[in-house]
Amino acid sequence: MTFNTRSAALYAGMAVLLIGTGMVQGWNTALLILNMGLISAIMSLGVNLQWGFAGLFNVGVMGFVALGGLAAVLVSMDPVGDAWSAGGLQVLLGLVLGAATVVGAVLIYTRMSAGRRRLLAMVIWIVAGFFIYRAVFDAGVDAVESVNPAATGYLGGLGLPVLISWPVGGVLAAGAAWIIGKTALGLRSDYLAIATLGIAEIVIAILKNEDWLARGVKNVIGIPRPVPYEVDLQQDPSFIERAAGLGMDPTMASTIYVKLAYGALFALFLIVILWMAQSALNSPWGRMMRAIRDNETAAEAMGKDVTRRHLQVFILGSAVCGIAGAMMTTLDGQLTPGTYQPLRFTFLVWVMMIVGGSGNNYGAVLGGLLIWWLWVMVEPIGLSLIQLVTSGMAEDSGLREHLLDSAAHMRLMTMGLILILVLRFSPRGLIPEK
Amino acid sequence: MIDFLNGLVALTNFVIIPATAYGAQLAIGALGVTLIYGILRFSNFAHGDTMAFGTMITILVTWWFQSIGINLGVLPTALLALPFGIAGTAVLVLLTDKAVYQFYRRQKAKPVILVIVSMGVMFILNGLVRFIIGVDDQNFADGERFIIGARDFREMTGLREGLAFKTSQGLTIVTAVIVVALLFWFLNKTRTGKSMRAFSDNEDLALLSGINPDRVVMVTWLIVAALATVAGVLYGLDKSFAPFTYFQLLLPIFASAIVGGLGSPIGAIAGGFVIAFSEVTITYAWKKVLVYWMPEPLEPSSLMQLLSTDYKFAVSFAILVIVLLFKPTGLFKGKSV
Numbered sequence: 001m002t003f004n005t006r007s008a009a010l011y012a013g014m015a016v017l018l019i020g021t022g023m024v025q026g027w028n029t030a031l032l033i034l035n036m037g038l039i040s041a042i043m044s045l046g047v048n049l050q051w052g053f054a055g056l057f058n059v060g061v062m063g064f065v066a067l068g069g070l071a072a073v074l075v076s077m078d079p080v081g082d083a084w085s086a087g088g089l090q091v092l093l094g095l096v097l098g099a100a101t102v103v104g105a106v107l108i109y110t111r112m113s114a115g116r117r118r119l120l121a122m123v124i125w126i127v128a129g130f131f132i133y134r135a136v137f138d139a140g141v142d143a144v145e146s147v148n149p150a151a152t153g154y155l156g157g158l159g160l161p162v163l164i165s166w167p168v169g170g171v172l173a174a175g176a177a178w179i180i181g182k183t184a185l186g187l188r189s190d191y192l193a194i195a196t197l198g199i200a201e202i203v204i205a206i207l208k209n210e211d212w213l214a215r216g217v218k219n220v221i222g223i224p225r226p227v228p229y230e231v232d233l234q235q236d237p238s239f240i241e242r243a244a245g246l247g248m249d250p251t252m253a254s255t256i257y258v259k260l261a262y263g264a265l266f267a268l269f270l271i272v273i274l275w276m277a278q279s280a281l282n283s284p285w286g287r288m289m290r291a292i293r294d295n296e297t298a299a300e301a302m303g304k305d306v307t308r309r310h311l312q313v314f315i316l317g318s319a320v321c322g323i324a325g326a327m328m329t330t331l332d333g334q335l336t337p338g339t340y341q342p343l344r345f346t347f348l349v350w351v352m353m354i355v356g357g358s359g360n361n362y363g364a365v366l367g368g369l370l371i372w373w374l375w376v377m378v379e380p381i382g383l384s385l386i387q388l389v390t391s392g393m394a395e396d397s398g399l400r401e402h403l404l405d406s407a408a409h410m411r412l413m414t415m416g417l418i419l420i421l422v423l424r425f426s427p428r429g430l431i432p433e434k
Numbered sequence: 435m436i437d438f439l440n441g442l443v444a445l446t447n448f449v450i451i452p453a454t455a456y457g458a459q460l461a462i463g464a465l466g467v468t469l470i471y472g473i474l475r476f477s478n479f480a481h482g483d484t485m486a487f488g489t490m491i492t493i494l495v496t497w498w499f500q501s502i503g504i505n506l507g508v509l510p511t512a513l514l515a516l517p518f519g520i521a522g523t524a525v526l527v528l529l530t531d532k533a534v535y536q537f538y539r540r541q542k543a544k545p546v547i548l549v550i551v552s553m554g555v556m557f558i559l560n561g562l563v564r565f566i567i568g569v570d571d572q573n574f575a576d577g578e579r580f581i582i583g584a585r586d587f588r589e590m591t592g593l594r595e596g597l598a599f600k601t602s603q604g605l606t607i608v609t610a611v612i613v614v615a616l617l618f619w620f621l622n623k624t625r626t627g628k629s630m631r632a633f634s635d636n637e638d639l640a641l642l643s644g645i646n647p648d649r650v651v652m653v654t655w656l657i658v659a660a661l662a663t664v665a666g667v668l669y670g671l672d673k674s675f676a677p678f679t680y681f682q683l684l685l686p687i688f689a690s691a692i693v694g695g696l697g698s699p700i701g702a703i704a705g706g707f708v709i710a711f712s713e714v715t716i717t718y719a720w721k722k723v724l725v726y727w728m729p730e731p732l733e734p735s736s737l738m739q740l741l742s743t744d745y746k747f748a749v750s751f752a753i754l755v756i757v758l759l760f761k762p763t764g765l766f767k768g769k770s771v
Contacts, residue, residue, distance in 0.1 A: 057546055059479075059553075130740075183755050187762050189546050190477040190696075194688045195758070198751035201685060209744045342681075343560065347553055354550065409564040416557025420534055423551055 007362050007431045014369050021373070028252075031259035033376050034369075038266035039328050041368030043345075044352040045270075045277055045361060046320030051350075052359035052433070053286065054313040055293040057189050060180070060196030062345035063203035064318045067176055068169030068325020069335050070207060073214045075165035076224045076330075077157035080147065083212075087143030088155050091212055094137025101129030144212040154215045163226050166269070166326045173322025176203070177315045185314060186307040200346060207337035214335055221334040227261040230254040262331055269327065270365065273320060277361045289313060290359075321349075343412060348375065351419045357429025366430060374418070375411055382410030436593070441726030443595040447584075448722065453714035454707075455603040455672055458610035461706030462665035463683065464690035465617065465699055466658045472634040472697035473654045474535070476548035481662060481687065483559035486680035487526060488663030489670045490567050492519030493574045500576070508578040510601065512667055519667060523659040530555055531655055539651070556681075563677045572675040575602055595726075602671040613664055614703060617657070621699065626653055634697065682747075686713070689750040693757045695764025704765055709750050717743040 018037075022030030043061060050056040105126050112118040145153045176199060184195035208217050233239045233254035243253035280286050292299040292306055300306050329335050348371065356367020386407045390400040422429065463485060470478045478484075495515035505511045534555060538548055580586075581604045584596025621627040626649070633640040633650045641647060666680065673679075690709045694701025720738035741748065757764060 055546070057549065183759060187758060190549065191692065191758055191762075193477065193549065194685075194692060194754065195751075198685055198689070198747065198754060201682070201747040202745070202751055205744050205747060209742060343557065347557060350550070350553060351557075406565045406568065409561045409569075412561030412564065413558050414561075416554045416559075416561065419554035419557065420551060423547070423554065424534075424537060427547075 003362055007366070010366055010430055011362075014366060014373075017370075017373055021377075028255055028259065031256065031263060033373055035259060035262050035266060035331060036328075036376075037369040037372040038263065038270050039324050039331065040349065040352060040372040041365040042266075042270055042273055042324040042327070043321050043349045044356060044364040044368035045273055046317045046324065047349050047353045048317075048356075048358060048361060048364035049277060049280075049320060050314055050317035051353065052361075052364065053281065053289045053293065054310060055189075056185075056310060056314050056317070057193045058196045058314070058317065059193050059342075059346050059350070060198075060200035061321050061349045062340055062342050063196070063200030064173040064176065064321035065325030065328065065345050066200075066203050066207055066337070066340050067172040068166075068322035068327070069329035070214055071169035071172050071322070072162060072165040072223055072326045072329040073220045073335050074157045075160050075168050076162035077220060078159045080152045080154065080156035083144045083147040083152060083155050086147050087140035090136060090140030091144055091155070092140075094133055094140050097129070097136055098133040101126060101133055104129065141210075141212045149211075149218075152215075153218070154212050154220075161226070162224050162330050165330070166323050169326030170319035170323040173325070174315045174319040177318030178311070181311040181314045185310045197342075197346075200342065204337060204340050207335075207340075214337075217338055219334055219336045219338075223330065223333050223335070225333065226265060226330065227258055230258055233257060266327060266331075269323070273323070274361055274365060277320075281361060348415060351415050354419060355422050355429055357431040357433065359433035360429070360431050363429050363431035363433075370430075371415070371418075375415070378411040378414045379408055382414070383407040386410075437726040440593050440595045441723045443587075443591075443593055443597050444723045444726065447595065447597045449714055449718055451599060451603055453711045455600075455606040455668075456714065457707035457710030458606050459665055459669045459672065459706075460683075460686055460690045460710050461703040462610060462613055462661050462668070463687040464694065464702035464706050465614075466661040466665065467687055467691040468694070468697055468699060468702040469654055469658055469661070471691070473630060473650060474539070474548070476545045476552065477688070477696075479549060479552045479684065480530075480556040480559055482681045482684035483556050483563065483677075484523060484527065484659070484662045485666030485669075485683065486563045486675075486677050487559055488519045488523035488659065489666035489675050489680070490563050491522035492516055492663065492667050493567065493572055493670070493675060495519065496574050496576075506577060508601070509605070510575050510577045510671055512574055512576075512671060513605075516663065516667055519663045520660045523663045524656050526559075527655045527659045528652065531651065560677060560681060567677070569677055572670075574675065575671045577601060600672070602668070606668045606672055609664060609668060613661070617661075617699065620657075626650075630654060685747055686710075686750040689754040692754060693764055695766040698764065698766040701764050701766035708765075709753060712753055713746045713749045716740045716749050717746050 018030050018034055021033060043065065046064075047058065047061060050058050105122055108118065108122050108125060112121060144155055147153060180192075180195050180199050184192045207214060210216060211218065214220050230251075231254075234250045239254070239257075240250045243250050246253065248256075288299070288304060289309060291302075292304060292309055296306050349368075352367040352371040353364050354367070355371055356365065357363025383404070386403050390397075390403055393400040463481070466484075467478060467481050470476065470481070492512055492515045495518040496510075496512045499505065499511050499515060504514065506514055534551060535548065538551060578601055580598055581601055582597060582599040584598040587597040588594070619627075621631055629640065629645045630650050630653065632643070633645055633647065637647075640650075666675075669675075669680075669683070686709050690705035691702050692705070693708055694703070694705030718739065724738055
């Protein structure tokens, strides 16, 4: 668990890879990979909390990441005044009514004694509640979405600095995790997997379809940045002067400066989260979590409330993924629900954590950086590989064309292969737990 | 009276027939998941992509048949290509088992490790399918499109509503009945089938009584390959084939298997229909039926759609959660290891 020479060497190797990329493909590319790698490392840490510490199988990472992205929109975009006056309050009222229906149904279920009367009361309550909710909510949504649909058509956000959205993203994800955890934890491990898989798809479906919330597939663009814009830098005389002092032209200098600023922010967050995860792992709480993971029955016999502890760590891990999601949307400057793919946002994060070393935070971070680098690099490498293999074929050969077109899918196969090989020959990952 | 019949026809056309066909497809898919769960004891995340792989082979062979002029007349050529798809998938799953799963089985690894391994297999298969056939929609249905067309039905009965019964839907239902009958006959009547059930119920006892575990596992994979390919091809004929859609089918298929009770074949079938009917009824715009059935003043003005079709995953998920909360082992008592 300590940061030994082996891990230091591996991290140094990672640094060499990134520096090499910078020298061959340019520093812009290298920094782009590094920034996304840092975010991936945070996601990987979140999954490691759940799987590595507690043995919980979460395959809904994508959903939590997307919720984080939603937080970035809801916090940082300017509120759309017209939409609020048109139907904002009605939408909120609709949501409250919907929530009241659910809460009421739960209350009826818990408070009334079992029997036909309870069933009847619940059915009536739910049906009536649903129609009232839809009547209020739909009218509000129509009103909001018809306000200048080409540019806004949604309620907008709170207009606060985007950095605030990072913790808020964590809170949103934690809320969702609480709901799933309450239902699926304490049952079999596979059930949690399916439940998280489902909730992730639902979150994406909501983001795609609820235009009033975040414009759906029309995407929210132009999310404010925590760092300066390149254009502003290029017009700032003192910046031009400093760039000239370093011997760089202002355009190049500004893009690199912005990426470095993002990188520094992400690295700061990563280090804080890593430090917290590391302290948690070495605390009595961390030892308890590992004891539960290794033998639930024994831990239960010692008086540990396994389900409660699982819920706790599940929420924490999901919150970390939510934070990473908000960071990613901030980096992109836009929320595009169509780009959330489970293979990229759930399963790839799993590959990162397993390859890095489950149960070891340093391993998870290394896995995040390394696998992200590979994910980006496999495509050009695969393309040149196929070019090499097919170089003997005729220029206009249909097969050659097909192979070249399909080279992009090599990365999925490569990731699968890496996952299987690591699980088979080095199941504890690059930096093992102990 | 005519109104009632019109409503009934609309209901059959838009809800009952599509849901039955979809339910049959889900049921065959869920049977594969549940068999692997019962005998190999893990949730196979690669199942959706196995379906995609089998369908892909079938499509490729179909294209080849079409190009050399072989067809089945009114029936889709894909039926002729299906055995090739099954054979190809069988080879694939047996190779995967040898290369990947066998090692963990020998080690007696925890089921969840196998699940993670199946994630790796899923990645590879997904990439392989996209690599070979691309990510686009492929429509490979040919032959007669309808058993009964909407217009023919209207002319035949004089009703205002048409009833369309697609060949693919009829085919799905007939195939599903045959497949399920064969499977149950095999599991209940043959020696190998019985040994599979014994192995699923109690592995140690089965081993003691001299059942060869390798044979049981091999036969299971063969059956699963057949089920996955059939389910995939039927779904592809009925709707269309795209690798990503098949990956997404994983959720309703798992929901069906769990709702029915993991490890229980009967449960998988019941679960498939429960999920399909709920999905279709909840996302269907009921206006079309209710205008016939409701008295004039009560006729709905809105679409009467409970949820938009984009939320169909939410439906399978909600049912899954309800079943997990109230009956964690599923409708038919499944395993709860």
